[in-house]
Amino acid sequence: MNKPASRIAIISGELSGDSYAVDVVEQLKSVMPNALFEGISGQRTQAAGLKQWSNCQPKAVMALTQVISNIVHFRRLLDTIKQNLTQCPPDLLILIDYGGLNLRVARIASECRIPVLYFIPPKVWAWGQWRLKKIKRYVKWVAPIYPFESDFFKRHAIESFLIQHPFIEKIRCINPSSQHSGTQHRIALLPGSREQEIRHVLPIMLKSVYLIVQNNPNYQIDVICAEPSKLALIEQITDHWSECIPLSVVTENKLAHLKSCRAALVCSGTASFECAMLTVPMVIVYRANWINYCIGKLLFRAKWFGLPNLILNCLAVPELLQHHCQPKHICNSMIQLLKDGVHRQRQLSHLERLAQQMTERDDCMPIGEVVTKILTHS
Structure with missing residues (x-):
């Protein structure tokens, strides 16, 4: 009897998160052509094959004042995610960046016994090390793209996979623009x-x-x-x-x-x-x-x-x-x-x-x- 297709949920935020999510979907489709992708991400990931849970998109916010002004938006987004995770749990949840929202999502997934891989985990090495407790409690694996980050998580006894930065593959085929005769100006x-x-x-x-x-x-x-x-x-x-x-x-x-x-x-x-x-x-x-x-x-x-x-x-x-x-x-x-x-x-x-x-x-x-x-x- 054939094993059912894997269901993979992905939640990412803003432009860079969408770019990383596209790489996840495209790489997995090449080795797992029957895998099903769902969640919340940007337009590029949806075009690659992710079924969007909601039209409620993550917003690109960085500062505390921006978070406060968008609190209703985040509440609605979190409710949508919780509803989908509890009603039909995926085989794996991949969180990408966006720590303010995704650490809350990780807690929901943990309560639903959904394994969580955090790709581009929160920058706890820079600020908010108290979040390490949440990562240890709710996240099973982290997958950073910079060596110093992977070393940091390993020092704190968190299972870490160092990921090859997606940009490295892209630069192999980049040549300087042919529109310009030189680089000096x-x-x-x-x-x-x-x-x-x-x-x-x-x-x-x-x-x-x-x-x-x-x-x-x-x-x-x-x-x-x-x-x-x-x-x-x-x-x-x-x-x-x-x-x-x-x-x-x-x-x-x-x-x-x-x-x-x-x-x-x-x-x-x-x-x-x-x-x-x-x-x-x-x-x-x-x-x-x-x-x-x-x-x-x-x-x-x-x-x-x-x-x-x-x-x-x-x-x-x-x-x-x-x-x-x-x-x-x-x-x-x-x-x-x-x-x-x-x-x-x-x-x-x-x-x-x-x-x-x-x-x-x-x-x-x-x-x-x-x-x-x-x-x-x-």
Whole structure:
């Protein structure tokens, strides 16, 4: 008698979570073609074959003030998830990122005796270590994508699979954009995928590159739009700068464009890792409203803010945060990277070392292989 098809529930949030969820579905479909996928994720995951539980989508929120203002939305979302998990429990629940919601979901799943794999687990190494108790109680396995995270969870006696970062496969087939004859005259701006990030950071980025192009008019500015839904906002902010800065908004072949750039200004996050793996020198910038910044400063325990610095455990990439995130400071740091010299060469050496660390670990596994292993032995 044939074994029934495995039912796998996936819950992810915002753009990066949707991207990781797509990788899970596509990898599993290649080895488990009869598997059924359901849950809550973004449009790309739904297009890949996930049956959506509800039209109630997760929202991209980072700060405490944003969480409070969206509390009704999260309550409805949690009720929808609980109803589906209790009425028809899946064989495995995969949670992706989005700790504020997903740790509550993990508790519900635990009460329903549903095994939980947490892919991209909460950043408890940086803040909120009290959440470790919840992870130990409600989550059976964690699957981080950075070596320092996996080492952290193992030190706390949590079963951890180090996952091969999905971006590593993508960069193998990336070539610099054929539209550009060289890399020396292009600067990338990556203002993030969240609305509040873009509103706070992109105007400062534009003021900074304005200072650069005043003395270096040959530079072309590429503003990378991470998510189609944010294109209108980015165009609104960049519109009145187009007369004094030679800029374009990039919506397609984004990684190829990025690889073609001499340097980048990056809102800290996944984009800083992508720049590092493409060996594009960068300056990390970030600014939030002061209430959220002060709360975050009290909670955040990690020494560094940007992913490249966390992975390498040193200040490999300049970080200009909050009151240091000023156009004059940013301009000075960028000029050091744009010209050939010790600052540029030092960062390139760091980024090459990071790429080596991320690609040469023997204990890395694809997420599809981990899920298959779990389902086979459960």
